[in-house]
Amino acid sequence: MNAIKRLFDWLRRLLFKPSTQIGLGILIIIGFAGGVWFWAGFTAALDATNTEEFCLSCHTMEDNMLPELQKTVHFKNRTGIRAECQDCHVPHDFTDKMARKMQASREVLSHVMGDIGTREKFLDHRIVLAQREWDRFKANDSKECRACHDYDSMDFSKMRVTSQMIMRSAAERDASCVDCHKGIAHELPNTEGMHNPAFDSLLSEAGSTKVKEGETYFNVIPQALYTTEDKDTQAGTIEIATPVKAIAHKDGMTQIELDMWRKNKGYGRVWYTYFGLNIPDVTIDKELARDEELVTVTSAKEDPLTGLEWQKVSGTFWVADGGLMESIEPAWDIASQTYDDNCSTCHRQPAPSSHDANQWPGLWSGMVGFTNLDDETGALVLKYLQLNSSDFGESSEGGSIENTIQDARPGVVS
Template sequence: MRFIINFIKWTYDIFTRPAAKIGLGVLVAGGFVAGALFWHMFNLGMDKTNEEQFCLSCHTMEDNLLPELQKTVHWQNRSGVRARCPDCHVPHEFTDKVARKMQASREVLAHITGTIGTREKFKEHRIVLAQREWARFKANNSKECRNCHDYNSMDFSKMRVTSQMIMRSAAERDASCVDCHRGIAHSLPDLQGSRNPAFDTLMSEARSVSVESGVTYYSAAPQDLFADEGLTQKLGSLEVATPVRIVEVKGDVQKIELDLWRKNKGFGRVLNSEFGLNITSAILEKTVSQDPALIEVLEAKVDDLTGLEWQKVAVQGWVSTGAVLNSPETIWNIARTSYQNSCSVCHRQPVESGHDTNQWPGLFAGMVGFTNMDADTSKLVLKYLQMHSSDFATGSQAPGSPESTVQSARP
């Protein structure tokens, strides 16, 4: 015990009493050397943690991300210039680099604790990791990308015509690279499990709607359709903004009727909202689609443009209450916002009425891959584009409204 007390006293004296045998110059010189040594070791540590081998040994990249990177032009190309991990993920300026290293400690901790220690866990958390990096690139205007790819150094004349148009527009707006280019070095995360929070807003509004039998409403979100009021026998699924007529309300469930069109070909599972127009409103189970006890054919017509027979059918089923809206306008507003926000970052989005209903699916399929829309939002935006296409441009009412007097291009 006395030894510990003497040691503490001796240490205290060392730091509080003037040096008796060591001169001030020696102390200053020693402090300078110690500071220089610390600074050297600090920078050496920074450099070592910036080596690609460190990334491959510390992160789960070797098993998950490295194989994806090796398939891209950033790994191997005709010029022999390769982007390393820190080239894209570590800022070059000192202060930004230190801040990024501190942020990256979360990822190191996640690896050590096993949060992303397996392929399955990594895939589960990938959307979070990707969105974090996208936000960082967006905030600094893709600075790491532009250390190599600079608008002022681009020769637009050597690009394809379609690329020229997009890149010139991006240069004029000084757009961030990540606005258009995602998934060029690593695979995009699976967005199937994600959900647009705007659907929660629609469902919140739908819960306040007081429905009446015999009145037509619109489904507020994708939902399942059942044959029984116990919601155990699935008939199919409804898409968002599908018109439904309320037949009966029983507590937490309600019986609805669909009057939609289908092609009289194959199983006829896909039900469309308009004759001759491929606007998906519901999809039936295969065993249900040809059951006359469940599907009533009301009318049959031949589409002169395709020669196919279309049937207008009535289907009754049960859904949960609180999932319909009086009007589709709130739905269209959300779809319009999603379309404008997601499809204008790369180029000016096409006007909705610039294409007809059956052209939009193919066009949209070529664009949606460059966005981060989830599956439900993609279907909603496509339906919005179709319902506001040139086929509906002359309508005096909003498309989808029961009072709409649409002059369709179809007979």
């Protein structure tokens, strides 16, 4: 009894201190109650901001994202199961969820500031938003997707044969869903006019190149050709990886000599370095393509595979300084890495040497649509594939094409 009495006396002193002091017990009770109230309110607010209704309260989402989602199987399907905004775009783990909420504050600010307030602004900014989500999915191995889709639970036998091949390969590699399924619920961004920062390094290196007369160089970025150094008349354009011979330099311009091939049909505007291979290097303006003062035809011969006559042509033009390099290998490093990163995700990508130069354009056009490469980068990768194809022997195994820039197509006598 004495022990019980002492316990009650201690509790009375703990809870009921003089008015000038607050008892420790009162503080504990208030703190506990406040914590429960705060956590309940925090959880309720978190749940409210994770609902589809909350997302669609922003007109940017309702006007842009919802109509796209409604066209997909994730919105309406035979099973009646629908993925909502939070299922894909809010991480399920608490820590990741909090990090994503903090990131979202930047997007809310962007909306309030009007950066994506109109359809036009949204489309212009879409590639930034999409890339941010793709990077997040890539980093967490598409964890949100895998909450519903799991390789171990897939019945491959119920898939189409072509889908089986791709999905079995993906399962073997445990590929991330976003590697192949960009644009599965929303439209892909428009990459037209995008700039690849990797080209900045090429231009920086080209800018430091000291061009010497009589030496051969490689053009590293598409640029204009001019008839004179004052750039009064543009003669056409020259593509990346095109070999040129420097013959003069004046006032920030370099005069180059082109010794190439063209098909003798129409205006013959497109010029090729290699006989019989459809690898465009130069395009001459229609009005100048048959100008004998600008273009000299030195010989002609028939392509035995097509029966089409090809003409050997030459001409001198001017290009602005800063676009020529002694070696094309730095550009190939970028192209090779880009090809590996973008074309090994959905399937095992073919080696460049597995096809010839004339086959690659058709194959590439069917592949590039599944990537988010801009036009400039896509053209670089295609050029890399063609110039490292089976037509170039050792070059196709990683050798340099610089030793073969004057060669005709293998097996064809010049």
